[in-house]
Amino acid sequence: MHLEEFAEGHSIWHRMDPRIKILGLFSFAVVAALSNRISVQVFALLTAIVVLMSAGLNERKVASRMAVVNGFVLFLWLFLPFTTGGEPIAQLGWLVLTREGIVLSLSITMKANAIAAATIALLGTSTVFDLVHAMIHLRIPNLLVQLFFFCYRYISVIHLEYTRLRTGMKVRCFTPRSNIHTYRSLAYLMGMLFVRSYDRSERIYQAMVLRGFSGTFWTLDHFHMHRRDWIALVCMSLVILLMVVGQLAGGIP
């Protein structure tokens, strides 16, 4: 499984210091998530789309990632417009569609897409190792960094284990159908993966302890801020400041 498929590239986002990208994304996400003005949300979404497009990533892969996010959003659209109290604008049988419900759904859709697009463009364009590194330099609690790092490291290991077991099933003529035999076999497969990954994590932890691990990751390289990184930092700050001002100032909704 290739989890870093967006990290290969040469756009400005690929070359940027990951510490700045993490800071920028974090503040962008907080401001975007907390804003309740449509104008700020539209601005956030447009900014994120521009940033994402300038990263020069494979459009189809980006689209499939965005589709995952919007799968969740779709569920909100099934319920929120009808369950939010407010001014009714249409009635379908016993379902009442409210103006507030639609505005709320729209706002969540924009926020979710803005944050997801920015995440792909900013975090996706760094390798996970660089991100972990940057997180340590930014003094993010060690425990969180470790959780993130091991999650990444072992998702692919578990996925590999899964693929191998599936191959093993395939050579024994397993073809999934909708019957009890299939469900039971797949359930056994999942169970086996859980048991094995638990055991494996224990072995890895033991091996780390034996090499003197006591909760600290030591970093070998250090990042250097270039001129373009300072410029990026200033630009990002301006954009976020603009969003904050837009949120707090009166005028347009």
Add this chain to the structure above:
Amino acid sequence: MIRLEDIGFAYPNSTRVLEGLDLLCDEGTRIGIVGANGSGKTTLLHIIMGLLRPTSGTVTLFGRQPSSEADFREARRRMGFVFQDADDQLFCPTVAEDVAFGPRNLGRSAKQAHEMVSRTLDMLGIEHLEKRVTYQLSGGEKRLVALATALAMEPEVLILDEPTAGLSEETSEQLLGILSRHISTSIIVSHDRSFLQRASDEVLLLEKGVLTETGMSEMGTWSRSRPPSPGDPL
């Protein structure tokens, strides 16, 4: 039964592993294959099983040239494959369920599958493992159970990838006994030359992408075809 002609294979972004390889395995022949690490032994077996498709050349299985996954699925019903690592094969909670998995996939009823389980475990002399949890078996036990899962499907040809890796001498002997008693057609890949010499009729060397004869089992075939006479080279 199995015929490979002019097979070429390369992994993406890497050099060619197999190049112009030929292999013929008729009914009743037991073939052994040796080769260095990374010489493509496992790749070759995966090509036979249809887990990998060759970049060139033709694969003929049981008189047909499978082209789609469905064709290979048909052929796999008649070929038993045991992985190098038994953990790749065992996934059910108990040994009995894992051995029954193959027969169930072939459409046998629960009862038939259960009979098959008892018969196979008996045959391998591991009937005491039937109710054991696969995950808690020792390495040698796992290997024998993995072999049982393949044999329970009553394959016409058995294909083993490094069957003795990590096995004690005793378990290797046990495995050899099982193979010589119950298996007439097989392809076995191994580093263990002495094991291969005893488990196969001819031993081939996989090197630079092709199979060549090693003459390693000449002694065996020669003594069987005619008695030694004075003047024969020693």
